[in-house]
Each structure stands twice: as C-alpha cells, then as structure tokens.
Amino acid sequence: MENIISNLFKMIGLPTEVAYILAFFAAAGLLFFVLSLVGQVAVVFMVLMERKILAWITQRKGPNRVGPWGLLQTVADGVKLLFKEDIMMPHQDKLLFTLAPVLFFAPTFVIYALIPFTDQLLGINLGLGLLFVFALSSLGVVGMVLAGWGSNNKYSLLGGMRSASQAISYEIPLVLSALAVALAAGSLNIREIVETQNAGGFGLFSWYAISLLPLTFVIFWISSIAEVNRIPFDLPEAESELVSGYNTEYSGMKFALFFLAEYASLFGMSALMAVLFFGGYYSPFGGLITQNLGIDIPVVHQLEMATWIITKTYIFIALAMLIRGTLPRLKPDQLMGFSWKFLIPLSLVNLFMVAILKMAWLQENIPTIPLFGREISVCYLGTYAALFLLLIATLAGFGSIFKRKVVPHIQLQQRTV
C-alpha cells in the first residue's frame, strides 16, 4: 500500500514525504468518519431508547409512528432541527454563542477513539489513554460556561455556572476512583487495563468491579452520572427552576449539537465503565466463548469482543435511563455537599484500601486455597475480607454523621405543626 502511494507521487512529481503526510491525514479523516458514524448511530438509538423507557415507566407507548417501532423518530427530529430557524439576538455575544456548542461537541467524539471496542478495533492506542479520556471529558465544561455567558440570559448564566461547579466537584472522585483501577492494573493504557483484569482467569470475579472493592465502581458510577449531567444530578438543566439551563436560548442545529454531545458523552462514560470495571471486550466466563469452544477464526473473535463491550455499555446506559425515570432531583447544597463531604474523602480512603489490597496481591510464597476452580492467595482473600468489613464500618460512620444533621430539622417541622 505504501509503495503504491509513493510510486503514484513519484509519477506526479511530488516528494514522498508529502505522500506520507497526506496518507496520515487521510487515515485520521477515515478514522473520524467511522467513529462519528458509530457515534451518530449509537446516539440515534439511545435517544429512542430513552424515550421508550421513560414512556414505559409512565405507562405510555412512546414514539411509534415514524418507521417500525418509532425507529426513525430521532432521524426525523434531526432533519427537522436542521431546517429550523437559528434565533440569534442582537445583544448576544455571537462568537461565543456559536463557538460554545462546537466546543461542547468536539471532545465527546474524540473519546470514542480511545475506547477499545475489540483488541484490534481501537482508534489510537495511547500510553496515557486513561489520563487523556479525563482531560477530554472535562473540556466540555468550557462549552457549557461559554454557552451560559454568551446567551445573555439569566437562566443560561446560572445553568452554566452550576454545570461548571458540578463538573469540577464530581471530577475529583471520578479521577480518584479511576486511579484505583490504574493502580491495580499498573498501567494507564486502556487496552492494557482490560488485558490485566482478564489475566486473572477468574472471568467475572477478576473484573475490577469485584476483585477490587466494589466501592471503587460505585464511586465511579455515581460521579460519572453527575459528570454527564443526568438526573438526579441534572441541576444545570433543572427545568422547574432554570427552564433548560445553559441551552435555554439555543435553537436549531446548535441545540442539536448540545443534545448530541450529551448523549455521546453518556455513551462514552458507559463504555469507559464497561472497560475499566467490567472486563471490556471479554466474556464473563473468562476469555472468549468462541475461543473456549475451539473456534479459531479471528473475525468471529473480533465480533464476539465487540458484542460483549456493546452489551455492557448499553446495560449501563439503560441503568442511567432507569435512574432518570425513578429518582427526584437533588438540591444544589445537597449536590455539592455529597461530592465534597462524602465522595471525595471516601474516594481517598478507597484509593488507599486498593493500594493495600494490591500490596497483599503482590506478596509471594503465601499458602493458597482453591476457589472457583483456581488457587487464590490467602493473603489477598484475608485483606479483601478485612477491608470489606472496614468499609462497611466507614460507611456506617459517614451515615451517622449525615443522619444527625437531618433529624433535628424534621423535629422542628413537627413542632411547628
């Protein structure tokens, strides 16, 4: 392939270096095309899924007119938004107002390039992949704040400020819990994290959601829901108080970009959860089913890997949607307090628990006992059990702190009645 290109360029009379640079750009462009296609299809499906799930929860039918089971509803909505008037007011900051949705949208699709959908189907294999995913996911805040400031609207400004404070508060527990995974895997490369967590050979039980303390996953899950601004953490878009938050003044395609980016980041976060805590592209029975059955066709393996990770991702997306249909919204003080007074101390404690667990895992020449058909070190099991009990005690302690604050308030209300 390289020879063909270089020969072609020699015939035209251009230096071969230009050919390589052009080929590089073409490859990157193709990668973006594939990723955005995957992303758009995923988002179109997710929007319909959310509307259907919310409809079923409230005993409605949901979209069912456009296409079979309403499958084309989202496409129709997208086309409609493309042809809608883009309302721009004379006193708005036109540059910021246009730039905000672009800045909000751009990083969400780049995250897809860093998520390994199979061991081969990976956009870019970065050595610092995990760090870079968080760098990209926090860039979206800039777009939200700019949207709030550029709209020249009080609701938008408040929504933008709230989203910024929320995003920075929940980013710390998110990063600290992902750090625990990086610590256990000993790498920041996302594919290596997947490979190491399946190298244990216990299948389901060697996934980091279980083999590390389950708390790591719970912290990550809660903060990731807050990071993508979904109920119960959707203060930036609280429709009962801020109309629609930072995108109140947006219409047409700019609104569609915000909408698209929100779902795309939900997909990205869910995929990241599947990769970091649930074995990525491997099956819950250890390795791959087709490999265990003795089918040695690479294409079949790749297909199975893609199926596993997509299934896991969509389970988390569906859970986020169920939570949206079930839970009420928090108050701003509860939201900030929950992160700074509960999740951040807890995630620091959790990081040290995982470090101690990793220490126990590294100890050699320790007697082993058979568990799930394999030998497992007594040291690791003992530390795991001890830390688990300690964890429950810590949570009970935290719980008692918060309970004491709530009780007098209720008594006060009863007295006035």
Place this chain on the structure above:
Amino acid sequence: MYTQGFGVLLILFLCSIIFALSTILISWIVNPKAPNPLKNTPYESGMNPFGEAHIKFDVKFYLYALLFILFDIEAMFLFPWAASFVNLGLLGLFEMFIFIAILFLGLVYAWRRKALDWQ
C-alpha cells in the same frame, strides 16, 4: 511509547470541530430567517426582561474552584504514583499516605470554616 498517537488525536479533534461547524453552516444556509422584535428578547418566562443578564456570581463558586485546583493537582501527582506502584513498594505507599494526609487536613480545615456549605 507515551507520545505516540497524539498527532492523530489532534487531527481527530480538528475533524470534530470542522464537522460541528459545517453542520451549523449547512443549517445556516437552508434555514428560514424571520426575526421580529419579540423573538429577539431574552427568554424570562414570558416577563419583560429587566436588569443586566451578566449578573455577579456567588463567591462560593470561586471557593470551589480553588479547592478543585488543589485536588486536581493532587490527582495529577497520584497518576504517576499509581502507574509505578509495583516498583515503589511499601515506601511509596507511606510517602503518598503522608502527602494525602496533609491535603486531607486542608479539606478538613475548609470544611470546618464552612467553605463547603452552599448557603
């Protein structure tokens, strides 16, 4: 190994920005434009807008931002520690424990001074 792939990532980012801008451009070409004075007023739930839209924010936002910078830099220091934890051994664990304990004291101080209370 740690610097590979960033060029592709940069181009991906540019592609993403160009894609977003081009959808806005296409929409700008095909959409109708019919402004009127009422449409051009900021939305305030049907009331006539009053006062400045660029109001002053609460100073609480800045406090959270300061605390965030502190803890984000801490997380940056923790990343290399986590990646090379196996090589550092027990000494690394204790050193990081002291480092985090000092920062944790800062959080407790902020908590006691009611910097973390929203009201």
